[in-house]
Amino acid sequence: MDITSFLAHLNRGEAVEGGSEMHQKMHELSQEALKITVELNGHYHTPEEVQELFSRLIGKPVDRTFALFPPFYTDCGKNINVGKNVFINSGCRFQDQGGITIGDGALIGHNAVLATLNHDINPKKRSTMHPGPITIGKDVWIGANATVVPGVEIGDGAIIAAGAVVTQNVPPNVIAGGVPAKVLKKIEVNQE
Secondary structure (H helix, E strand, O other), X not given: OOXXXXXXXXXXXXXXXXOOHHHHHHHHHHHHHHHHHHHHHHOOOOHHHHHHHHHHHHOOOOOOOOEEOOOEEEOOOOOEEEOOOOEEOOOEEEEOOOOEEEOOOOEEOOOOEEEXXXXXXXXXXXXXXXXXXXXXXXXXXXXXXXXXXXXXXXXOOOEEOOOOEEOOOEOOOEEEEOOOOEEEEEOOOOOO
């Protein structure tokens, strides 16, 4: 199975059965991701070297404005898409098989977790995984230690409070926080 077929399957939201060819491809990609993240996290790199390593990890170039402070962890990497002026702070963990899209100007705080897979609810099928994409809009700020679960969209300009667990879509230009996260406040946007 090639990477294109693998990603197409996941991006259609189709399940991955434990032990299947798809599951084996997932393990193969995780080994590649582990090698690259060990290299990324193992010692100091210039910002340009971080961009090059992250580009290798996701399989496509990132913009020169992209910045990341290691360590960074992922068990796939190939289903991450980042815009311009994106900053990912240290300790973040992305489980991206279901797809993670990060819009221009987004800031991801320390130790944020973006998880795009759920295991099956049925204990007899627990090894089956169900992907769901995460979409983060433009100019979003995700606070430290926040968790975003599969299938969530965060609207442009939104702020996710530190420690929040985001289980539902978040509208644009609001502050959301809590466990589970709920809208706490509307953000007044000045057009200056």
